[in-house]
Amino acid sequence: MIAGAAGTAPSPGMQQRGGQPRGAPVLRVDGLRKRYGSAEVVRGLDFSIERGECFALLGPNGAGKTTTLRCCLGLIDPDAGSIELCGKPVPEAAREARVRVGVVPQMDSLDPDFTVTENLVIYGGYFRLPRAVIDERIPRLLDFAGLGTKARSQIRTLSGGMKRRLMLARALINDPELLILDEPTTGLDPQARHLIWDGLRQLLSQGKTILLTTHFMDEAERLATRLAVIDHGMLIACDTPRALLAAHVEPEVVEVYGDDAGAWAQAHGRALAQRMEIAGETAFCYAHDAAPLLADLATRGGLRYLHRPANLEDLFIKLTGRELRD
């Protein structure tokens, strides 16, 4: 499903899943616009998230992801558009809506003066949860976060991955309907990322709804039931990963490396591939059927190549371009 230039895509929330009626969306965003000075950072965004979904907002740096999240939480006022979060209008009733939401911001914000457990107790206090409820939830949350043995540890003794997991546990202290994560695994090593992903998948299997932003395609690929690619503040595409790939990218990719890759691509590859992109010393050949490409490459010594199915990274690059964003 591709949005028009003005963001007038048919509501993605109307997609059917098994034909079951699914109640009101957990988050609905209509015509969201936000301007900073002369730059319009969000330019007419529409999307909605149904219960039980994992919805990923994908976009290069500066695409408007974090601004969109902050608007949804009622932390900044949009210039135009309407937002409904957990059935409450935002920003008007944003505080009430946040009672039902858990947030993991981009940067860790644990209280360094408190222990792991105290961090959860204090955060639960911000939701006015009775102490008994907090105390009952903490062991399960620590267990979930793999921090069962760290209950009394000081924050400074935790690794980066542990801190992130504690951030996640903290965001769950109010048993939220919707969990919002802003680049949850940026800066983590692969082991730590996989632990976070496992946790999020576990939450999804329990029926939680997740909205996450990321620029890691493997993260979106593993977790998202639906994703929206945004760039320059506009929705470029929004659908299931499979449908997006089918609609936008040729199914097979052959990456050709080496000094001669460029020359080969110009002379032979271009004719054999449906689409061709050259980045540095790599030629990306996109094809519906890679057999002719592979046959040709087999006759050329000195060229290394990789044949693989198209993935979200190909989609992302196709939709947002290869140039660097800072």
Added chain:
Amino acid sequence: MTASSVLRPPVISTRFLPVWRRNLLVWRKLAIASILGNIADPLLYMLALGYGIGSFIGNVGGMPYVAFIGTGMVCQSAMFTASFEGMYSAFSRMHVQRTWEAIINAPIALDDVMLAEWIWCATKAVMSTAAILIVIFALGFGHTWHALWILPLGFIVGLCFGAFGLVMNALAPGYDFFTYFFTLVLTPMLLFSGVYFPVEQMPAWLAHIANALPLKHAIDMARPLMLGRAPTGIALHVGVLAAYAMVAYYVALVLTRRRLLK
């Protein structure tokens, strides 16, 4: 965020309480160091200047110079404690630790956080006021019920300078920025509000300027209270302190909204 929403009036709600409590719980972990820090500096000044210079000049303003300077120290300490909390400590929580960001993702608004920080500044001012009062009592001065009114006075001084500190916090790019406040506000306040000597002895034009300083009004109330008398002109003194406090808090709130809610 539109200009009108940044300028909207402050929201006052009990939602500030869990945030205030958080600060209290952190303080409790460092309480002993904090109290010692509160007492040590003023105590040294009181003893050195009070007995040192005091031996030359005897009674000042109807009380021994130690008690005179001690009363000044109480107010000065409330001022320093609240300013410090509103600047360095609030900046750590807002900027370095991102504690405020974490809190406003929960169902607590930035206005609630600011109110909590403001009241916390005043709370800490009361704590240091109490600590120094105890020292003064121990030295044998101020044995009067009236002196206990200095505690709520410390709270108002704390609201006033806590709000000043929060204004600085909202504007600060880093900790170094707060040096301006010491040079431009706290030092003149210290020298021209009658902490170390009666302002009445200064040239008239300087005394007039001193009358515009909030700390002067706090000290004008604290000295008679220490002698067991009700101060004169309470309405004016409290009014000046409260006006400074409320205007500064509103400015701090607007600047902080502009800084964080964009």
